[in-house]
Every structure is written in structure tokens, then in C-alpha cells.
Amino acid sequence: MKSISIDIETYSSVSLQKAGVYKYTESQDFEILLFGYSADGAPVQTVDLACGEAIPEDVISALTDESVLKWAFNASFERICLSRFLGMPTGEYLDPESWRCSMIWAATMGLPLSLEGVGVVLGLEKQKLTEGKELIKYFCQPCAPTKSNGGRTRNRPADAPDKWDAFKRYNIRDVETEMSIQAKLHNFPVPDSVWEEYHIDQRINDRGVALDLTLVREAIEMDGRSRSELTDAMKDITELENPNSVQQMKLWLADNGLETDTLGKKAVAEMIKTVPPELQEVLTLRQQLAKSSVKKYQTMETCVCSDGRARGMFQFYGANRTGRWAGRLIQMQNLPQNHLEDLAEARALVRAGDFDAVEMLYEDVPDTLSQLIRTAFVPRSGTKFIVADFSAIEARVIAWLAGEKWRQEVFAAGKDIYCASASQMFKVPVEKHGVNGHLRQKGKIAELALGYGGSVGALKAMGAIEMGLTEDELPPLVDAWRQSNPNITKLWWDVDRAATEAVRYKRKSETHGILFDYRSGMLFITLPSGRRLAYVKPRIGENKFGGECITYEGVGGTKKWERLESYGPKFVENIVQATSRDILCYAMQTLRNCSVVMHIHDELVIEADPRMSLPAVCEQMGRTPPWAKGLLLRADGYECDFYQKD
Numbered sequence: 001m002k003s004i005s006i007d008i009e010t011y012s013s014v015s016l017q018k019a020g021v022y023k024y025t026e027s028q029d030f031e032i033l034l035f036g037y038s039a040d041g042a043p044v045q046t047v048d049l050a051c052g053e054a055i056p057e058d059v060i061s062a063l064t065d066e067s068v069l070k071w072a073f074n075a076s077f078e079r080i081c082l083s084r085f086l087g088m089p090t091g092e093y094l095d096p097e098s099w100r101c102s103m104i105w106a107a108t109m110g111l112p113l114s115l116e117g118v119g120v121v122l123g124l125e126k127q128k129l130t131e132g133k134e135l136i137k138y139f140c141q142p143c144a145p146t147k148s149n150g151g152r153t154r155n156r157p158a159d160a161p162d163k164w165d166a167f168k169r170y171n172i173r174d175v176e177t178e179m180s181i182q183a184k185l186h187n188f189p190v191p192d193s194v195w196e197e198y199h200i201d202q203r204i205n206d207r208g209v210a211l212d213l214t215l216v217r218e219a220i221e222m223d224g225r226s227r228s229e230l231t232d233a234m235k236d237i238t239e240l241e242n243p244n245s246v247q248q249m250k251l252w253l254a255d256n257g258l259e260t261d262t263l264g265k266k267a268v269a270e271m272i273k274t275v276p277p278e279l280q281e282v283l284t285l286r287q288q289l290a291k292s293s294v295k296k297y298q299t300m301e302t303c304v305c306s307d308g309r310a311r312g313m314f315q316f317y318g319a320n321r322t323g324r325w326a327g328r329l330i331q332m333q334n335l336p337q338n339h340l341e342d343l344a345e346a347r348a349l350v351r352a353g354d355f356d357a358v359e360m361l362y363e364d365v366p367d368t369l370s371q372l373i374r375t376a377f378v379p380r381s382g383t384k385f386i387v388a389d390f391s392a393i394e395a396r397v398i399a400w401l402a403g404e405k406w407r408q409e410v411f412a413a414g415k416d417i418y419c420a421s422a423s424q425m426f427k428v429p430v431e432k433h434g435v436n437g438h439l440r441q442k443g444k445i446a447e448l449a450l451g452y453g454g455s456v457g458a459l460k461a462m463g464a465i466e467m468g469l470t471e472d473e474l475p476p477l478v479d480a481w482r483q484s485n486p487n488i489t490k491l492w493w494d495v496d497r498a499a500t501e502a503v504r505y506k507r508k509s510e511t512h513g514i515l516f517d518y519r520s521g522m523l524f525i526t527l528p529s530g531r532r533l534a535y536v537k538p539r540i541g542e543n544k545f546g547g548e549c550i551t552y553e554g555v556g557g558t559k560k561w562e563r564l565e566s567y568g569p570k571f572v573e574n575i576v577q578a579t580s581r582d583i584l585c586y587a588m589q590t591l592r593n594c595s596v597v598m599h600i601h602d603e604l605v606i607e608a609d610p611r612m613s614l615p616a617v618c619e620q621m622g623r624t625p626p627w628a629k630g631l632l633l634r635a636d637g638y639e640c641d642f643y644q645k646d
Contacts, residue, residue: 005179006070011030011031019302074101220298226288314332322533385607397580399411418444495571521537525574528582
């Protein structure tokens with residue numbers, strides 16, 4: 001046997017969606033119901049484990065044989081479930097090295113991350129059976145006891161033989177669909193380098209990260225008490241039955257002279273500045289209640305494994321256009337920042353459950369709990385965290401791609417890019433906390449908003465007005481930035497021309513070391529790393545302003561498959577973010593002997609031996625990949641006993 005395609009159906013009383021596959025398989029009632037497989041392309045078979053059938057010995061051997069390739073759609077699910085089935089304890093899992101994932105293959109082609117979605121887009125002859133959802137709900141999840149079902153809490157094959165036969169057909173079809181995807185995409189294989197990155201990702205997910213469960217549980221309890229007190233205080237002032245109700249609160253505010261269409265966080269923060277004291281107090285209380293700190297703590301408690309570690313928090317190739325990671329479960333990519341100067345002291349008080357002290361010293365309990373979320377992640381006993389991240393990675397990449405020399409000189413000299421940008425824009429020296437220091441903020445906002453073709457709207461979206469800039473200042477700021485960065489501006493429109501040429505004439509084109517190629521109804525953009533971005537069914541269309549642009553099919557803002565539009569600066573954004581992602585992958589490979597437990601954006605968190613050197617880690621991380629000659633990288637870092645933002 002050289003390869004085997006697998007799909008399994010399972011039961012567990014733990015919610016897969018809420019807890020993740022690692023916790024899901026820890027349930028005492030976890031079991032594999034059906035094992036569908038095809039060895040070396042043979043007709044698909046299903047093993048009815050729920051009814052006493054056994055998986056053949058040669059198939060069992062194949063699961064641990066590194067020379068046999070194991071294929072599945074969302075293979076991490078099959079791999080972790082089968083690890084449990086084989087009797088492996090928490091923290092030990094089948095080596096991902098010989099596993100391949102057709103979901104990841106589909107993702108590299110810009111396709112959806114669901115088996116059903118891929119089948120539809122590719123127009124497969126054998127698509128996922130739509131009745132599957134109902135069958136999964138019936139057999140794979142607990143059911144409510146009723147008189148009609150005899151009070152049972154779970155449905156078994158004997159309870160509905162016809163449905164069970166349909167479920168077996170569904171299991172077989174899933175394997176067939178997965179194999180059809182492989183056949184359809186065989187001309188566009190996933191490079192070995194990407195599979196290597198996937199295996200690193202799987203090992204990080206398997207490793208997980210320890211949680212301080214004392215802190216987590218005390219924070220949940222403290223939040224409950226705080227919310228109760230805040231709600232009671234709002235009731236006392238407003239006399240509303242439910243002051244958390246948006247509708248009730250809007251009516252009360254209107255009755256008290258404040259009309260508003262929204263009670264969003266941004267709107268409430270603005271209103272607080274101008275309203276009378278009584279309304280100010282109510283809105284401040286509402287602002288505190290709106291802190292969603294407890295949700296992440298609750299997720300931590302839900303998904304933590306029996307050894308105190310949370311696993312499966314990173315989705316490889318989760319970002320459809322760039323191949324960057326997406327967050328799962330705790331959502332590491334959007335953790336609240338911490339600004340408390342005495343973070344360790346606040347943390348100790350919450351761990352001790354000292355509500356009164358937290359309330360007295362920090363006043364805003366929800367905000368304090370929110371700032372402590374990061375600190376719930378801790379290194380295992382006898383180790384420390386080393387946190388290292390790239391300095392201004394996207395700014396460095398776009399300067400390198402565009403050949404914007406003054407920027408590269410700034411990075412080579414180790415200077416502040418925001419000061420340098422302001423200096424370049426306004427033709428005066430700018431120093432942080434020094435000469436013309438007030439201009440640094442304008443440099444910063446311009447850097448963050450304008451690098452990918454953004455204009456006045458982008459500046460506003462980045463909070464330019466809230467930061468003290470006036471409407472009249474914004475257009476000159478856009479002009480000044482573009483004039484200061486002519487090579488970046490040129491890069492946008494060179495990429496636009498190259499992409500348009502590839503799609504219109506269905507041929508290869510190149511600019512700035514980036515290759516654009518139209519093949520088999522796809523636009524491929526080959527990055528300096530050699531990895532390709534894929535855009536499905538591209539064509540020349542019309543944008544919302546009546547101008548010409550490239551349109552393609554993909555997952556849009558609504559999370560639905562739809563036709564999207566793009567143009568030079570947008571493609572550049574994809575290219576820069578994807579290249580930054582490839583640099584992070586290179587750093588992970590460079591540091592593969594270190595115990596990486598988390599990565600957030602451009603940052604790596606390592607569970608390190610106390611003797612491990614922080615400068616050595618930063619030096620290793622800051623190495624320029626061989627495919628990026630001339631790119632100046634820098635990694636900075638710090639050590640800590642719990643995760644935090646330095």
C-alpha cells in the first residue's frame with residue numbers, strides 16, 4: 001500500500017465546534033462509528049465499527065507506517081481521532097509527516113475550506129451528499145430524551161436502520177469526493193515546501209500551550225460578579241427592566257434628551273465626551289458591560305485538554321487570498337492588548353479571587369480582566385516564554401519589493417520608520433519625543449493607511465480624525481506620502497498592468513520579480529518564495545466606479561462564494577502579506593528545534609529552557625531567507641513568565 005484516502009464518522013458528547021477536536025476525542029464516550037477508505041485508488045469501502053466490524057490489519061498498520069501517505073479532507077480531524085482510537089494518550093498523536101490534506105490543497109488553489117463548497121466550485125461528478133448534516137446530527141451528537149424516543153440520549157444504528165444505511169452511503173461518498181478533488185487538482189500539486197510548513201503547523205497545534213486555569217476560573221467568577229453589580233447600578237439609575245437591551249436603552253436615552261441610532265463601542269465612546277453627567281454615568285456603565293473579556297476565558301475552559309493545555313488554535317492556510325493562518329477556538333489573532341503597568345500584581349489579585357481589591361485599585365473590573373487574557377497562557381513548569389517578533393515586517397517587504405531606497409536605508413540604520421516617513425513627507429527632521437515629534441503621529445497614520453493605495457477614506461478608517469487630524473489635512477497627507485514613495489506607487493500600477501495583461505491575453509507577465517500566469521481558468525501569482533497565490537476564474541470586469549478591473553471568484557466579506565474585484569494596490573497587499581507569511585514560515589523552520597507554542601501575526605512564542613538565549617533566538621528569527629536577497633529583517637523580543645505584550 002502506497003496511499004490511503006480516509007473519512008471517518010464519530011460520536012462524542014463534547015461539542016466539536018466549541019471545544020475543538022483534541023478535547024472532543026477526550027470524552028469517555030468518544031468512538032469512531034464508520035471508517036471509510038480507499039487503498040491505492042481501489043473502490044471505497046466502509047467499516048461499520050458501530051455494528052462490530054473491525055478495520056483490516058493492513059489498514060491499521062498503514063496508519064502508523066510513515067511510508068504510506070494518508071489523505072483526508074481536513075486531515076487533522078482524522079489524524080487526531082485515529083490517534084485516540086489507537087489508544088494514544090493526550091499529548092501524543094500520530095506523526096503528521098505522512099499525512100496530506102485535500103482541504104489544504106483546495107485552499108492553495110483559492111477554493112473554499114468545505115468539502116461541499118469545493119465540490120460545487122469544481123463541478124465534481126461525485127459531490128458531498130446534502131443529507132449528511134441531518135445524519136450527523138442524528139448519529140454523531142447527543143439527542144434530547146423524549147417520550148417518543150424512549151428517553152434515550154443518543155441514537156444508535158438499530159434506532160433507525162434506514163438512516164444508518166444512508167449514513168454509510170454518505171461516508172463512502174465523502175471519500176469519493178475527496179479523491180475526486182485530488183484527481184481534479186492533480187495538475188497543480190502542492191509544493192513539498194508547503195507540506196513541510198503544514199507539518200510544522202500540525203506539530204504546533206499538537207503541542208498546544210498551557211493555561212493558568214486558576215486565573216481563568218477566577219476571572220470568569222469575577223466577571224460574573226462585576227456584570228451583576230454593573231447591571232444593578234444601571235437598573236438603579238434608569239429603572240429599566242433590562243438595561244442591557246439596546247432597544248430599551250435607546251428609548252431611555254431619547255427620553256433623557258439623547259437621540260442615537262447606534263450603541264456601538266465607538267459611538268458610545270464619542271457620546272460620553274459631550275453628554276451630561278447622569279447620561280455619562282449610564283453610558284460608562286454600558287461601556288464596561290460591553291467588554292467581552294469573559295468569552296475568551298470561557299472558551300479556554302471549554303477547550304482545554306486534560307493535561308491543562310489548549311490545542312488546535314491555528315488554521316493553516318486559513319486566509320483564502322494569502323495563505324496566512326486564521327485563528328480557531330480562542331482566536332489568538334485578536335487578543336486584547338495589555339497596558340497595565342503593574343500587570344503581575346493585577347494578575348495575582350485575580351488569581352487570588354480578591355474582587356474587592358481589583359475593584360478598588362483598578363475601578364474598571366471588565367477592562368482589567370480583558371487586559372489579563374494574554375496572561376492566561378503560561379509556559380510549562382521549569383520553562384520560560386521567549387516572545388520574538390519581526391519589526392515592521394510589511395513595511396520592510398514592500399520597500400524591498402518596490403526598491404524604495406530611502407526606506408531600506410532607514411531599516412539598515414535601525415531608525416524609526418514612522419519618524420523617517422514623516423521627515424520624508426514634510427521635509428524636516430523628525431525624532432520621537434524630540435524635534436518635530438508631533439509629526440510622528442502623522443507619519444504613523446500615513447504608513448498604516450496608505451501603503452496599499454488607500455486614500456482619505458483609509459485614513460479615516462484608521463482613526464485619523466480621532467487622533468487629532470482635520471478633514472483638510474487628509475488629502476495633502478495622501479499626496480505627500482505618495483510623492484515620498486514613488487517606487488511603491490509605481491509598484492501598485494506595475495502589478496496592475498502585469499495582472500491585467502496575464503488575464504486579458506492569457507499569458508505570462510512579470511514585474512518586480514513577481515510572475516503572473518493564466519492557466520486553466522486560474523490567475524497564479526508566483527511570489528519570491530516560489531509559493532503561488534491563486535485566483536479562481538479571473539476576467540476583466542468593471543469596478544463600482546465604472547473603471548476596468550480584474551474580477552475573480554472567492555469567499556467575500558459575507559463568507560459566501562461570490563465574484564470579487566481587485567486591482568494593483570489590492571494585489572500588492574496580498575503579495576506583501578503573503579510574502580510576510582512566508583518569512584514567518586522560514587523563521588519557524590529555522591527555529592524548528594525550539595518548542596513553538598503560539599504564533600500571532602508576525603510573532604513567535606517559544607516555551608524555552610531557562611538557559612535559552614533571547615538574543616540567539618532573535619538572531620535566528622531575523623535571518624533573511626535565501627530567496628529574499630537584499631531584504632533587511634530584524635526580530636526583537638523579550639522573556640516572560642506568562643504571555644503579555646511587551
